[in-house]
Amino acid sequence: MTENQSKVNENNQCNVCNTVTPFIKELCQTYLPQKDNLISMLNEVQEKFGYIPVEAQKGLSEYLQIPMAEIYGVITFYSRFTLEPKGKYTISVCLGTACFVKGSQKIMDRLTQKLGIEAGQTTEDGLFSIDETRCVGACGLAPVFTVNGEVHGRATVKMLDEVIDQLLAEEKASQ
Numbered sequence: 686m687t688e689n690q691s692k693v694n695e696n697n698q699c700n701v702c703n704t705v706t707p708f709i710k711e712l713c714q715t716y717l718p719q720k721d722n723l724i725s726m727l728n729e730v731q732e733k734f735g736y737i738p739v740e741a742q743k744g745l746s747e748y749l750q751i752p753m754a755e756i757y758g759v760i761t762f763y764s765r766f767t768l769e770p771k772g773k774y775t776i777s778v779c780l781g782t783a784c785f786v787k788g789s790q791k792i793m794d795r796l797t798q799k800l801g802i803e804a805g806q807t808t809e810d811g812l813f814s815i816d817e818t819r820c821v822g823a824c825g826l827a828p829v830f831t832v833n834g835e836v837h838g839r840a841t842v843k844m845l846d847e848v849i850d851q852l853l854a855e856e857k858a859s860q
């Protein structure tokens with residue numbers, strides 16, 4: 686810890702830092718305890734862990750002086766935040782207008798059927814999560830789905846099947 690960082694801690698009276706994960710401790714050293722920093726800090730937690738663990742919510746609640754209920758409200762409002770760990774592969778189907786009129790619901794139906802889970806859920810083996818999104822800025826390629834952010838445009842049910850089968854084959858080969 687640098688001298689500057691420890692001063693920030695002192696000045697911010699960050700008394701949660703010793704009781705939460707080292708990562709939250711780092712965040713407390715990086716961000717001032719201002720409510721406006723909540724979204725940025727949640728973004729960092731989501732990126733690091735793939736979800737927002739309860740202990741992180743508690744740490745941010747104490748540090749930023751924001752009630753847990755309010756933090757929960759923010760997490761559930763923004764689709765990029767999740768309360769549970771995501772699978773290794775997150776498949777998101779765009780249900781925005783352009784994709785929807787081009788049949789993206791069929792893609793979603795096939796996806797939920799093939800993986801046996803609903804949007805917002807993760808397969809038991811931790812391999813796949815399903816999300817629905819509203820426009821990923823690739824309307825010209827509608828309908829669109831993404832795998833860990835990689836866009837698959839002019840999607841068909843057959844294409845989806847092939848992508849999933851390919852991922853499964855790669856997983857099997859790597860075991």
Ligand code: FES
Pocket residue numbers: 779780781782783784785819820821822823824825827829
């Ligand atoms: S509506 Fe699907 S990418 Fe824009």
